[in-house]
Amino acid sequence: MHLFSSTNKYIKKPSYFTDNEFKELIFKIDKSRLNDGIKTSLQLMKFNKSAIAEISKRYKKVKKQFQKDKQLHDCSIFTKEQGGFGFTFMIAKDKNLLEEKLKEYIKYKKKQLFARTWVGVGEINGIIQFIITV
Numbered sequence: 001m002h003l004f005s006s007t008n009k010y011i012k013k014p015s016y017f018t019d020n021e022f023k024e025l026i027f028k029i030d031k032s033r034l035n036d037g038i039k040t041s042l043q044l045m046k047f048n049k050s051a052i053a054e055i056s057k058r059y060k061k062v063k064k065q066f067q068k069d070k071q072l073h074d075c076s077i078f079t080k081e082q083g084g085f086g087f088t089f090m091i092a093k094d095k096n097l098l099e100e101k102l103k104e105y106i107k108y109k110k111k112q113l114f115a116r117t118w119v120g121v122g123e124i125n126g127i128i129q130f131i132i133t134v
Contacts, residue, residue, distance in 0.1 A: 058089075083116030091124070117133060
């Protein structure tokens with residue numbers, strides 16, 4: 001804005017990008033350097049304030065559940081924008097099980113909700129292992 005002669009030289013960052021869980025999720029996705037990582041992060045950042053708050057709340061809950069019982073847990077969110085975009089975060093301790101369940105689940109959700117695109121992100125030991133797009 002400063003380059004375009006805006007009178008206000010400081011523009012406050014949108015408050016919904018200050019959510020710690022959301023920032024953590026985006027950081028993990030970007031840090032993974034997997035195919036579609038940056039694209040996935042950009043798609044998530046297009047969500048509106050309430051959708052970001054909702055996915056952050058669900059992400060936090062799933063992490064707590066996993067820490068408690070070390071079983072597979074997931075959360076998802078869907079928007080009708082862009083022809084229908086869905087996102088699933090899944091966490092587990094077994095890599096083969098995680099990959100298999102994540103693939104099955106995102107295919108199912110895409111078909112169920114008539115989404116144009118569904119992205120699944122799988123985490124093991126705090127590291128994103130899979131980013132799968134269908």
